[in-house]
Amino acid sequence: GNSVTQMEGPVTLSEEAFLTINCTYTATGYPSLFWYVQYPGEGLQLLLKATKADDKGSNKGFEATYRKETTSFHLEKGSVQVSDSAVYFCALQIQGAQKLVFGQGTRLTINP
Amino acid sequence: IAGITQAPTSQILAAGRRMTLRCTQDMRHNAMYWYRQDLGLGLRLIHYSNTAGTTGKGEVPDGYSVSRANTDDFPLTLASAVPSQTSVYFCASSVLENTEAFFGQGTRLTVV
Numbered sequence: 001g002n003s004v005t006q007m008e009g010p011v012t013l014s015e016e017a018f019l020t021i022n023c024t025y026t027a028t029g030y031p032s033l034f035w036y037v038q039y040p041g042e043g044l045q046l047l048l049k050a051t052k053a054d055d056k057g058s059n060k061g062f063e064a065t066y067r068k069e070t071t072s073f074h075l076e077k078g079s080v081q082v083s084d085s086a087v088y089f090c091a092l093q094i095q096g097a098q099k100l101v102f103g104q105g106t107r108l109t110i111n112p
Numbered sequence: 113i114a115g116i117t118q119a120p121t122s123q124i125l126a127a128g129r130r131m132t133l134r135c136t137q138d139m140r141h142n143a144m145y146w147y148r149q150d151l152g153l154g155l156r157l158i159h160y161s162n163t164a165g166t167t168g169k170g171e172v173p174d175g176y177s178v179s180r181a182n183t184d185d186f187p188l189t190l191a192s193a194v195p196s197q198t199s200v201y202f203c204a205s206s207v208l209e210n211t212e213a214f215f216g217q218g219t220r221l222t223v224v
């Protein structure tokens with residue numbers, strides 16, 4: 001089946017620290033991969049995506065590279081800010097299917 | 113542009129009662145989805161609809177029903193609520209064959 005496993009949270013960092021949130025997946029086909037972010041009290045928003053192997057998605061200083069050989073899509077940011085505090089979800093979508101399969105989410109808190 | 117509107121934003125419901133969560137989108141997206149979000153489990157797909165007039169079961173459909181009479185509306189009905197249906201419910205939509213999903217703000221439902 002198709003599944004996504006994320007790094008256990010919560011994660012607490014100081015401002016300007018380096019961030020990595022791990023994400024690995026299992027898929028029967030060739031998935032597109034996504035990171036969604038959920039700020040407090042809001043719905044999910046697309047943060048970045050990658051649709052094929054070796055693609056790098058980037059947005060707002062966040063990056064993730066689609067690694068087919070390790071079935072991973074780890075989220076990174078070089079210097080986090082307090083405003084990055086949120087819950088981050090890794091997700092996959094199999095080609096030809098609209099349904100998204102989500103990981104369990106990782107709560108990130110950035111302290112000033 | 114409103115995007116996706118969910119109603120109500122929160123509700124406390126007695127067990128055994130019937131409840132319909134409303135979802136309306138104004139983006140003319142073909143596909144719509146209902147997810148539930150539970151701590152430690154991420155988002156799980158309840159039901160989906162690829163186009164008006166069609167629906168399908170997701171990962172956790174039991175106890176829920178949906179209808180898609182037109183492109184804009186995708187209500188989710190709990191015929192007889194149970195406490196295990198206490199959750200935050202998110203409606204989402206996407207353009208058919210596009211991979212980004214847009215989410216509503218969520219409905220927090222508590223069944224007592």
